[in-house]
Amino acid sequence: MALFLPEPSRTSSAPALPTWLPLLIASDRCKGCELCVAACPRDCLALDTATVNRLGYHPIELVSPGTCTSCAFCARVCPDTVFTVLAAPREARP
Amino acid sequence: MTASVSAGEAPTPPVAVPDRPKRVLMKGNEAIAEAAIQAGCDAYFGYPITPQAELLEWMARRMPEEGRVFIQAESELGAINMALGAAATGARVLVSSSSPGMSLMAEAMSYMAGQEVPVVLINVMRGGPGLGSIQPSQSDYFQATKGHGHGDYRVPVLAPASIGEAMDLVATSFELAERYRTPVIMLADGILGQAMEPVELRYRTPERLETPWALTGADGREPRVVRSLHLKPEELEAHNEDLQAKFHRIAGHEVRWTGEQLDDAELVIVAYGTAARVARTAIARARAAGMRVGLFRPITLWPFPEFQLAELSQRVRGMLVVELSAGQMVEDVRLAVEGRCAVGFDGRMGGMVPSPDEVVAALRRLDESERQGTRALKARRPRRHAPLTGPRPVTRAEWHRPPVAGGGPSLGDDVFSPFGDDAWSPEWEQETPPPGVPGSTSGQVPGQADTPVPEPVAPATRNGGRP
Amino acid sequence: MSVDATTPPRVIFERPELLADRSTHYCPGCGHGVVHRLLAEVLGELGLGPRTIAVAPVGCSVFAFDYLEFDWCEAPHGRAPAVATGIRRVRPDAFVLTYQGDGDLAAIGTAEIVHAAARGELITAIFVNNGIYGMTGGQMAPTSLIGQKTTSTPRGREASLAGYPIPMTEMLAILPGVAYAARGSIADPSAIGKTKAMLRRACQAQLAGAGFAIVEVLSNCPVGWGMTPVESIRYLRETVVGTYPLGVLVDRMKKEA
Numbered sequence: 001m002a003l004f005l006p007e008p009s010r011t012s013s014a015p016a017l018p019t020w021l022p023l024l025i026a027s028d029r030c031k032g033c034e035l036c037v038a039a040c041p042r043d044c045l046a047l048d049t050a051t052v053n054r055l056g057y058h059p060i061e062l063v064s065p066g067t068c069t070s071c072a073f074c075a076r077v078c079p080d081t082v083f084t085v086l087a088a089p090r091e092a093r094p
Numbered sequence: 095m096t097a098s099v100s101a102g103e104a105p106t107p108p109v110a111v112p113d114r115p116k117r118v119l120m121k122g123n124e125a126i127a128e129a130a131i132q133a134g135c136d137a138y139f140g141y142p143i144t145p146q147a148e149l150l151e152w153m154a155r156r157m158p159e160e161g162r163v164f165i166q167a168e169s170e171l172g173a174i175n176m177a178l179g180a181a182a183t184g185a186r187v188l189v190s191s192s193s194p195g196m197s198l199m200a201e202a203m204s205y206m207a208g209q210e211v212p213v214v215l216i217n218v219m220r221g222g223p224g225l226g227s228i229q230p231s232q233s234d235y236f237q238a239t240k241g242h243g244h245g246d247y248r249v250p251v252l253a254p255a256s257i258g259e260a261m262d263l264v265a266t267s268f269e270l271a272e273r274y275r276t277p278v279i280m281l282a283d284g285i286l287g288q289a290m291e292p293v294e295l296r297y298r299t300p301e302r303l304e305t306p307w308a309l310t311g312a313d314g315r316e317p318r319v320v321r322s323l324h325l326k327p328e329e330l331e332a333h334n335e336d337l338q339a340k341f342h343r344i345a346g347h348e349v350r351w352t353g354e355q356l357d358d359a360e361l362v363i364v365a366y367g368t369a370a371r372v373a374r375t376a377i378a379r380a381r382a383a384g385m386r387v388g389l390f391r392p393i394t395l396w397p398f399p400e401f402q403l404a405e406l407s408q409r410v411r412g413m414l415v416v417e418l419s420a421g422q423m424v425e426d427v428r429l430a431v432e433g434r435c436a437v438g439f440d441g442r443m444g445g446m447v448p449s450p451d452e453v454v455a456a457l458r459r460l461d462e463s464e465r466q467g468t469r470a471l472k473a474r475r476p477r478r479h480a481p482l483t484g485p486r487p488v489t490r491a492e493w494h495r496p497p498v499a500g501g502g503p504s505l506g507d508d509v510f511s512p513f514g515d516d517a518w519s520p521e522w523e524q525e526t527p528p529p530g531v532p533g534s535t536s537g538q539v540p541g542q543a544d545t546p547v548p549e550p551v552a553p554a555t556r557n558g559g560r561p
Numbered sequence: 562m563s564v565d566a567t568t569p570p571r572v573i574f575e576r577p578e579l580l581a582d583r584s585t586h587y588c589p590g591c592g593h594g595v596v597h598r599l600l601a602e603v604l605g606e607l608g609l610g611p612r613t614i615a616v617a618p619v620g621c622s623v624f625a626f627d628y629l630e631f632d633w634c635e636a637p638h639g640r641a642p643a644v645a646t647g648i649r650r651v652r653p654d655a656f657v658l659t660y661q662g663d664g665d666l667a668a669i670g671t672a673e674i675v676h677a678a679a680r681g682e683l684i685t686a687i688f689v690n691n692g693i694y695g696m697t698g699g700q701m702a703p704t705s706l707i708g709q710k711t712t713s714t715p716r717g718r719e720a721s722l723a724g725y726p727i728p729m730t731e732m733l734a735i736l737p738g739v740a741y742a743a744r745g746s747i748a749d750p751s752a753i754g755k756t757k758a759m760l761r762r763a764c765q766a767q768l769a770g771a772g773f774a775i776v777e778v779l780s781n782c783p784v785g786w787g788m789t790p791v792e793s794i795r796y797l798r799e800t801v802v803g804t805y806p807l808g809v810l811v812d813r814m815k816k817e818a
Contacts, residue, residue: 076753137647165680172673183655312632320634323623
């Protein structure tokens, strides 16, 4: 699975989106229990009701990647280890 | 040894004394325990129960001396499950108990058979059912060979008849358990456990086999699971077929039995364990009285020496099965004999042991009934309750079997009278009912006065033609 | 170090190695998935995977051996602590744990767990308590709450008929052979973090040779409780904890330190 998703270039007025997604989701393992939705403090997650995975559930999807802070609450409460959580590379802070 | 010389005599040459293993007077339980230790037992788990507590106590003292594992568990249930776990890691494990404790271990027997875990269990049998008595008995034959846990499985069962043999069979039990990855039961009884005999301190340590299935920690290899759960029917069927193939292999290779004075025998006593020792004395007395009797002693109760008994049944007139029970092995003997000769039974229950003279008397009755062609052996001794005053009891044969024309062989029809000998009379074996029995039409089932009675077939038939 | 768009992100969280990469048979939202993962994390961090011999229960987690990658032995229902004792005694170098549900540990297996604890067996018991028998269809467990509706207490558990819930970990904690006894839950990320710390400490009790260790994890059963997974977590947090307080009940390692 690719770690990077190249984003199209933006105008300077829009905020710069990260070039990677904070969550990698194993959609075929998700059972649609929504514990992650309840746990997420930033409402980043929702079920993808347009999709049914091979287990027969609507899998979770990251609907708002920009607000995700990689807190990993979703991953900690998920019983099915659906999430891999990524965070920004460490950089020298000013 | 130096020659002794006295004046005027030639010196007597020294007499060479052959090297003999040391003989020590030992209690059966303790001798068996020491034999297990010498056979390389790594762990013993047990719970005190009479008549095998000395086995546990010997282990409590000796196992720590040898740096091995001993636990007195909270119950037999705990002990057998500890054994399951220890054996799943490839250790050589022993558990001992007596009849009520074996019942507690029944669940784990099924699991150990399904998970293919090698554990040796020693059952020092006592009177039952329930709490029973602490006296010796052989009433766990069914439990050991056909019962205990649920599911399709068999377990090798070994039955020593002396303390020395028990010591050797402990080593054999470990061998069988490990060679076939199965629990193994050694069936002793209270006499064997409690008696003291001089035994030769001759021990055997079976070699260790490779255990590629054992749980040792998945260090540098794929994880292993020791399991009996296979939810898919195809998988469980395949597993059961593997198990059955194993049981067939055991049955083909591991039958053990011994015979004495069988070459010219007309009658044979079939007995195991302590009953065989009583039988041996009975045979000596019967031979002295001119009867040609031999002893057939199964050593493996499973696999049962059925083929050997079938062959023997073709050349003897009758077999007397002697057990310290109501008659359990006798059923397997009858199955093996398949009606080729008479099979009778003599036994005591509740911890009583038949005397050799009682066995000789039973031999005589078998002999006589076989000569008469009746093949009947009534219950051995009168029971202590009131005689029956109602309709006469139904014989087992009548209840189950149609009449056999011509008096041909029938399969071991002893008169089964739950109401006691006092209520039974030999005349009832004949065609006409004895006078004074109410409902004088013969063949009626008690309580069914309206049952029509068929015509008798022939006077010489075993049941008088009654259904 | 300069960071630009080509610098790879840090992995904050990923599946632990000892947890198999397969979907489980557990119901959506079932706490077993979380506890399995915590166990895999702790054992992986302590490097215990190659030494572990675990004993599986009978219950929903009977298939734990399909999800956690170390040696497993099945046990009859409730007997896991006795099986673990046997393993432990003949293999002093192994790391031995039991994974049991409330029926396994608090009903049919009460004798085995009490005596393993009383002997101070060097094993770690993980007790997943969701107050119900999930595998068999949702019957009452010894740890079900008063008033809880189950398929065998359809009118709600009444103390006069079905007794009171059993606080197993409190009962075991008074035994001198118990080095560590704690109760956590999976109700929220913070509780999950605390439970992971309890599991680690319980493993350390065995490694230090201090004695028997047990961690009770209050978990949920959405299907058995008749709730959605999210409702069940709320019920766990708001109601179950009232009967089963969270925290470390005894830590005899600390007393000795």
